[in-house]
Amino acid sequence: MDPLKTIGRSAPADDVMHLKPPVDPATLAYRQLLDGSFWQRIPAYRGVDEVTFLDHSWQARNSITNPQKLLAAVQDLVPQSFYDDVIEGFARAPMSIRVSPYLLSLIDWTDPYSDPLRRQFVPVASRLLPDHPKLTLDSLHEQADAPVPGLTHRYPDKALFLALDTCPVYCRFCTRSYAVGVDTDEVEKVSLKATEDRWAKAFRYIGERPELEDIVVSGGDSYQLKARQVSLIGDTLLDIDHIRRIRFATKGPAVMPMKLLTDDEWVDALTRVVEKGRRLHKEVVLHTHFNHPNEITAITRRGLDRLHERGIIVRNQAVMQRGVNDTVPVMQQLVKRLGFCNVQPYYVYVHDLVKGVEDLRTTVQTAIDVEKAVRGTTAGFQTPTFVCDAPGGGGKRVVHSFEHYDRVTGVSVWAAPSVKPGYFLYFDPVDTLAPEIQARWADVAEQDKMVEAAIAAARDHAAATAHASSIRR
Numbered sequence: 446m447d448p449l450k451t452i453g454r455s456a457p458a459d460d461v462m463h464l465k466p467p468v469d470p471a472t473l474a475y476r477q478l479l480d481g482s483f484w485q486r487i488p489a490y491r492g493v494d495e496v497t498f499l500d501h502s503w504q505a506r507n508s509i510t511n512p513q514k515l516l517a518a519v520q521d522l523v524p525q526s527f528y529d530d531v532i533e534g535f536a537r538a539p540m541s542i543r544v545s546p547y548l549l550s551l552i553d554w555t556d557p558y559s560d561p562l563r564r565q566f567v568p569v570a571s572r573l574l575p576d577h578p579k580l581t582l583d584s585l586h587e588q589a590d591a592p593v594p595g596l597t598h599r600y601p602d603k604a605l606f607l608a609l610d611t612c613p614v615y616c617r618f619c620t621r622s623y624a625v626g627v628d629t630d631e632v633e634k635v636s637l638k639a640t641e642d643r644w645a646k647a648f649r650y651i652g653e654r655p656e657l658e659d660i661v662v663s664g665g666d667s668y669q670l671k672a673r674q675v676s677l678i679g680d681t682l683l684d685i686d687h688i689r690r691i692r693f694a695t696k697g698p699a700v701m702p703m704k705l706l707t708d709d710e711w712v713d714a715l716t717r718v719v720e721k722g723r724r725l726h727k728e729v730v731l732h733t734h735f736n737h738p739n740e741i742t743a744i745t746r747r748g749l750d751r752l753h754e755r756g757i758i759v760r761n762q763a764v765m766q767r768g769v770n771d772t773v774p775v776m777q778q779l780v781k782r783l784g785f786c787n788v789q790p791y792y793v794y795v796h797d798l799v800k801g802v803e804d805l806r807t808t809v810q811t812a813i814d815v816e817k818a819v820r821g822t823t824a825g826f827q828t829p830t831f832v833c834d835a836p837g838g839g840g841k842r843v844v845h846s847f848e849h850y851d852r853v854t855g856v857s858v859w860a861a862p863s864v865k866p867g868y869f870l871y872f873d874p875v876d877t878l879a880p881e882i883q884a885r886w887a888d889v890a891e892q893d894k895m896v897e898a899a900i901a902a903a904r905d906h907a908a909a910t911a912h913a914s915s916i917r918r
């Protein structure tokens with residue numbers, strides 16, 4: 446019999462050869478998205494109906510910006526001791542704090558210390574760790590690589606345009622804590638006010654650099670742009686002949702997905718820019734920032750479906766964080782859930798060296814291990830690239846591609862031959878190292894020795910392997 450003839454016919458079940466054992470339903474849990482009036486678990490939102498909760502301006506108006514508002518929302522769900530811890534945590538935070546009611550509703554307040562969303566957005570003093578001695582503000586050198594304020598041109602063909610300095614939420618771990626959010630006692634922010642005068646300078650620079658093809662519009666956060674501003678930025682950039690790609694970066698879908706459902710003006714403005722881009726054979730996409738599968742609910746899916754229906758490509762850039770997504774099951778579930786919602790997992794970053802979040806950073810080794818386990822679980826194009834953006838302006842490097850990595854001292858050495866000469870260093874969190882090494886990090890002279898030893902080892906390695914490479918430095 447011609448086997449092709451049976452294709453398309455429904456064969457009796459017992460005719461089908463199952464070479465694999467039945468799937469464990471637990472592995473499909475990423476398809477079960479939280480639905481219903483989950484926010485009504487929060488005392489302050491008990492009487493909030495769906496229409497109100499889905500209103501993005503209600504979300505913005507009711508965001509939690511201080512411990513008193515937090516207490517007013519969660520009330521007796523948390524013990525006083527936790528609340529005291531939060532008061533102290535807010536006082537010591539280098540970033541301003543802003544948490545949407547949506548996020549607040551997704552936190553398990555019966556176990557706030559281990560909840561992955563609490564860890565990202567609500568600082569508690571008892572879990573803070575001292576910063577790494579090698580940490581500096583603006584660890585990524587964005588200001589040093591900025592030809593005009595708020596425009597970072599580091600890579601040959603792409604630039605990062607920080608359009609504004611506010612976000613729909615503020616993340617404890619923000620890399621741009623040098624610029625984003627209102628001033629706190631800890632950090633006097635460099636002003637990146639959304640002035641169209643500053644934008645004009647940035648647009649002029651972009652127009653004068655024919656090598657630029659790709660602009661990341663970030664901040665701050667594109668969610669905070671008025672619809673009119675989305676159009677202005679999109680139209681202006683698309684009208685520059687050599688610009689081929691624009692990415693609007695926003696954490697919005699992860700922290701306030703209802704805006705995609707209820708802010709028609711903003712979604713329409715974005716859609717028009719995407720469509721204009723398509724007519725000009727240029728690409729306009731949205732880049733977002735989900736870190737944990739719990740951030741993706743049925744509301745998120747509906748919002749993302751709306752973008753998908755309009756042909757808007759969405760990609761995700763996650764940050765690996767301790768106690769949030771630094772395990773294989775969580776990262777696998779995040780990747781699968783994103784794919785399920787038509788979001789392409791693009792990057793997973795090793796956490797940048799940022800002030801006040803040492804408790805969230807992981808080692809490079811953790812990223813290497815999780816990457817190995819995630820690769821192979823889904824389509825290659827849905828598999829994120831795990832990168833380390835080492836301080837000093839070398840840019841993102843694949844975690845497996847270090848020049849040298851001393852797991853004992855936690856020093857990794859990176860090179861970026863097409864970006865910037867020299868070596869770039871990343872440092873694993875000190876508290877993850879052996880006690881005798883922690884003692885060495887407490888001593889300035891020892892710090893330098895550990896760094897020099899790692900660089901020397903990187904040089905030796907480069908010399909020893911040069912014969913095997915056709916690339917000559």
Ligand SMILES: *Cc1c(COP(=O)(O)O)cnc(C)c1O
Nearest residue numbers: 597598599600603604605661841
């Ligand atoms: C991340 C980044 C980009 C975009 O890099 P991709 O690897 O293409 O996503 C551009 N400019 C700067 C300064 C960046 O940090």
Ligand code: SF4
Nearest residue numbers: 612615616619665696
């Ligand atoms: S949304 Fe992005 S830019 Fe804004 S605070 Fe969070 S990480 Fe920083």
